[in-house]
Amino acid sequence: MSQVVAAPTTTAVEVPSIPLGQIAPWALFFxxxxxxxLFFVSAEQGAFSLSSGTLVHEFVHDGRHLLGFPCH
Known part of the structure; x- marks a missing residue:
């Protein structure tokens, strides 16, 4: 005797759409x-630093080399 297996039913999934007017300000901000x-990691050498000395340079130093930017 053979058993009949019912096929699984599928349900439609609706993907919500987000208007461009809601995304644009956040996309611009980020x-x-x-x-x-990227500027602070790649090019900042103290000329535009918000703090005195090379604090920013030393903070991003290893990340700079990891990303392939020379700094010295």
């Missing part, structure tokens, strides 16, 4: 923050 972080 893009500017990413650019600022």
């Amino acid at each position: 893009g500017l923050v990413a650019t600022l972080v």
Whole structure:
């Protein structure tokens, strides 16, 4: 005697859409923050430093070499 197995039923999943007007300010904000972080890791040598000395340079020194940016 053979058994009949019922096929699983599928349900449609709706993907919510997010309007561009809601994403754009956040994308701009995080893009500017990413650019600022990239500047401090790659090019900041103390000329635009917010603190005196080489505090920022020493803080990002190992990350700079890890990403392939020379600094000395």
